Amino acid sequence: MSIRTNYEKWYESDDYYWGLEPGKFLDELIRLCPPSVGNAVLDIGCGEGKDAVYMAEKGYDVTAFDLTENGIRKTIALAENRNVAIDAYVDDINTFETGKQFDIIYSTGTVQYLFEENKKAFFEKIRQITKPDGIVFINVFVEKPFLELPPDWDKEEKMWRSGELFTYFADWKTERIDEVIFEDRSGGVPHFHCMDTIVCRKVDC
Numbered sequence: 374m375s376i377r378t379n380y381e382k383w384y385e386s387d388d389y390y391w392g393l394e395p396g397k398f399l400d401e402l403i404r405l406c407p408p409s410v411g412n413a414v415l416d417i418g419c420g421e422g423k424d425a426v427y428m429a430e431k432g433y434d435v436t437a438f439d440l441t442e443n444g445i446r447k448t449i450a451l452a453e454n455r456n457v458a459i460d461a462y463v464d465d466i467n468t469f470e471t472g473k474q475f476d477i478i479y480s481t482g483t484v485q486y487l488f489e490e491n492k493k494a495f496f497e498k499i500r501q502i503t504k505p506d507g508i509v510f511i512n513v514f515v516e517k518p519f520l521e522l523p524p525d526w527d528k529e530e531k532m533w534r535s536g537e538l539f540t541y542f543a544d545w546k547t548e549r550i551d552e553v554i555f556e557d558r559s560g561g562v563p564h565f566h567c568m569d570t571i572v573c574r575k576v577d578c
């Protein structure tokens with residue numbers, strides 16, 4: 374197996390690299406699209422599964438994938454440990470296919486792994502596999518000339534241009550758009566990120 378992301382190594386340990394606290398954005402998503410029978414969530418780049426498992430605990434039907442075998446192994450273990458069912462598997466954001474549509478599509482900290490040539494097809498796919506009235510949440514790291522590359526930046530990650538993410542959903546209903554600079558301590562070294570976030574709804578035109 375060729376290792377394309379350092380996360381494969383960082384997820385080897387029994388400790389959870391990202392901890393077990395669910396992402397701070399999830400309650401916003403739950404408010405915008407509350408769980409009801411059969412409501413489906415896709416977590417793209419689920420890491421070690423803390424967010425996917427939290428959504429399963431809330432009652433959603435969760436599908437989750439990540440490029441790392443260790444991340445998926447830990448996602449499945451966490452789901453078993455919490456007594457929830459989840460469909461988690463190894464896949465690549467650049468090439469993934471799914472036969473399903475989802476009420477919520479969620480991807481945090483992962484879209485910068487899309488190769489430039491795959492961006493257009495990826496967003497066309499996301500638009501197709503979102504159910505009518507469904508919600509998309511995506512964030513991405515963006516380049517700022519006054520910020521250094523983070524110390525745990527992966528060789529396949531590419532910074533996006535400020536605002537670029539928003540252009541793919543210009544005709545959807547915006548629930549939230551923002552660009553924030555924040556301090557992070559992942560990898561043990563304090564550093565800053567700039568991140569663009571979009572939360573938007575697929576509405577009939």
Ligand SMILES: C[S@@+](CC[C@H](N)C(=O)[O-])C[C@H]1O[C@@H](n2cnc3c(N)ncnc32)[C@H](O)[C@@H]1O
Nearest residue numbers: 380391418419420439440465466481482483486
């Ligand atoms: C910053 S982490 C975010 C993980 C998770 N979303 C979270 O918040 O805990 C980025 C994730 O993207 C995954 N990743 C890297 N390249 C990928 C690819 N080509 N396809 C899918 N996931 C990928 C990494 O393995 C890692 O889990």
